[in-house]
Amino acid sequence: MLNKLNYYNSNLLKHKTNKKKIIITVCLLVAIYYFFFLKTGSSQEIGKNKDKILFQDDEQIQLFTMDDKELFSRKNGWNYDELENVINANIADMNQYNYEEKVSKVVWLDHIRPVNENLLRIKNNGKSKNFQNTNSIQHPDIAIITSNKPEYLERLLYNLLLVSNANVQRIHVFHDGYSEISDILKKYGVNPELHVSQYRHVANLKTQEEKLYYMNSHYKEIFNYVFNNQSMDKVIFLEDDLILSPDALKYFDILSNLMDVDPSIFCISAWNDNAFKFQDDLMKTFQDSRFTFYRQDHFGGLGFLLSHQIYTERIEPIWDKISTEPWDTIIQSAMSPGDQCIYPEMPRSQHAPNIKRNYTSVLDHQNEVDHWGFYKMYSDYENIASNVLDLSNLLYHKYDARLRSKIQNATEIDSFTAIPVLFSSTNDFVIYTKAISNSDSRWDKVINDLGIVGRGNGNIVRGIYKGVVETTYMGRNVVLVGEYSVFNNQTLRKTKPKFAVKDIPMPAAESLSGDPLSNAFYYRLKNDAALDLSIAHRGKSCEEHCTDKKQLCKEADMVLLTQPNAVLLMMEDQCESTEFSDSSSESSYLPFHMNDDTCLIPNDFRYLTCTYKPSAQLFGSRICLCRKISL
Structure with a gap:
């Protein structure tokens, strides 16, 4: 009787053990399937789940329904591999004609607009x-x-x-x-x-x-x-x-x-x-x-x-x-x-x-x-x-590819001062900042130097994208890259030349030797054959003045007229002295030649303008920098 009981218990134990193994195996297979689907699931299925969104949290991919209100306070972020899958799935859901019509081959047809009240x-x-x-x-x-x-x-x-x-x-x-x-x-x-x-x-x-x-x-x-x-x-x-x-x-x-x-x-x-x-x-x-x-x-x-x-x-x-x-x-x-x-x-x-x-x-x-x-x-x-x-x-992935290529092919410089000196270059410029986040105060110095608007809602740098700001200076494209940006490729930077202002051969005017920016502006004004510096007739805008000369007026060029010392050296026959204009006066954004041969220089180049016509209250004429069309 005892032997039968031992035999029964032994078989029961084996049965329980096998059942436990089966349960563990099934759970493991389910877990593998769930993980595999979540990581590499069909892009077609992802695209059809319009009510779901993919985020990355602590390096784990999680799928939340949009009904989950907690999602919005988690402040996670896109997992970009999954985002690309969603985009590709959405494209696949559209037929080829609709995709071309709405995205890849968009016809932007300007409509004839009414130009007077007879048509309205x-x-x-x-x-x-x-x-x-x-x-x-x-x-x-x-x-x-x-x-x-x-x-x-x-x-x-x-x-x-x-x-x-x-x-x-x-x-x-x-x-x-x-x-x-x-x-x-x-x-x-x-x-x-x-x-x-x-x-x-x-x-x-x-x-x-x-x-x-x-x-x-x-x-x-x-x-x-x-x-x-x-x-x-x-x-x-x-x-x-x-x-x-x-x-x-x-x-x-x-x-x-x-x-x-x-x-x-x-x-x-x-x-x-x-x-x-x-x-x-x-x-x-x-x-x-x-x-x-x-x-x-x-x-x-x-x-x-x-x-x-x-x-x-x-x-x-x-x-x-x-x-x-x-x-x-x-x-x-x-x-x-x-x-x-x-x-x-x-x-x-x-x-x-x-x-x-x-x-x-x-x-x-x-x-x-x-x-x-x-x-x-x-x-x-x-x-x-x-x-x-x-x-x-x-679309995010193509945009990133374009920006990465642009940065990789740009000429690295250490200062904005190099741009007016390297005016003959046809390349874009890139400057790497020491900023380690969007909130880093080192962005503010760069922003102020460029004269652009700084921070906006939530203290976010205006125009910033993944630690990168695309802008222009002196009419040339400049990309600013934060140290923390995904576009900061340190390995590539080591293989490319870098231009430092101090290393660029630039004959300096004796009176400007201690003022790098004025010196750079003077160098550009003196050596760029495409630019023509002159004084307009009284009451004329620089746009009208340049047009009369069959030339163009560009505010991007006129930034060169914002350093008094450089203007004084270039116009010593017309200007007995140069000084910054009163910020409250009409001339605060006009390089201006007064009747007493004082030349007023704007102290804020954000408000440079080619089109402004001086009023009769200003006793003098505009100083203009025109661009020769043939050059």
Whole structure:
């Protein structure tokens, strides 16, 4: 009996052991399959999971559904291998024709725009004018946010309908009831304004905290209305003090297609924080600049487009409308590492807080009335053309490949001072900074030296992309690379020559030997045969003066006229002395020759301009630097 019992127990033990092995084996196979699918799963399946997003956390790949609110506070970031799989899957989901039409072979057809009120049929009934634009184009819905500036709202509506060919049925005006605008909306045929705020704007908002709370609440409710109440797919948001270019709505419509392919594209912005006139790239044609677009880690405002998906999945879950945090900072914080906004080299919007500035003043190059007037904006009415663009280069992996190649082929220099000296080079330049993060204060020194706008929402460097800023200086392309950037290839740098300013042979003027930048500017002015320094006739702009000489005026060249010592040496026959102009005077942005032979030099080259005509109150003429076309 005992032997039978031992035999039974022995078999039972073996059975349990085998069962345990089977369970372990099955679990192991499931784990292997799960891991394999997650790491290398079919790109087709990934692309079809539109409600899911891939992030990287502690070097482990995890798949979260977009319903998981915790996702948005984790602040992880894109795993770029998986992101590329998603992009390729999205492309595969589109048929070849749709992909070419929307991404790789996009036809950008400029529409004939009305140039006078005869083409924008105006019917005057004795009380108001009813505008009917018969030449409207296809574009996403537009949400205009306005408060207490009815004259700005009217300027924007006129601009949208007359210049940008907007479809009036797609314009939605959100008003807080602070001022009466019903007559303006009736005049332009816009649907009645929408009141979505919990309370009206009141005049006794005094503290900054009250104002921020109000703006935050107002914007949040507008976003909720268009994306949740109306379920609009993509929306262009415009504040009332903007001016738009003729092709602004075309820009938004075409560029927004990229968001359907690349989920890391967070927004489309019409604004470029550093599109000063002196930032022209002299190696590019006008058309090249018009169709050059970039990615940046900074949320671009002043005319931007967001999608329903981006709002509901990224922004809304973290937006507390009772917060006093600025609304644009909240949107910036919703961007995960690896999210970017697209923005243009040549802006399609211009911030115009001075009501005297309008589209006509931009088109006709009228004198600037505030510092925003020194920004570029596409404003060509005349050249109606059809262009074919390959926008696939803006998809993250292709964009990175282009940028990496550009940096690898650029000439490394140690200082901006080398650029005016190496003017005969046709290569791009690269400068490596010691900055170890986006927040590193060493970026600020570089930004200040370049005269560009610094930090924006969330203290992010404007225009920065993965530790890289693409900009221009003296009309030449310059790439700034942080030490922490993935594009900082130390191994490659060791194999390439580097130009240090101290090692560049440069005959120095005796009086400038202790001033490297003035010395470099003087060297360039003296030796660049393409440049012609002269004084314009009184009352003429430098653009008119250079045109009379069959030459060109470029603000990028005129940066050379911002060092008094260099100008004094070059113009010793005309200038008895040089001094910086008073920052509050009209000449603060004009190199200017006074009647007493004093030459005034601007102390801020961001506001250099070729088009400004001096007023009669200035007793003298403009100093101009013209570029010879043949050279």
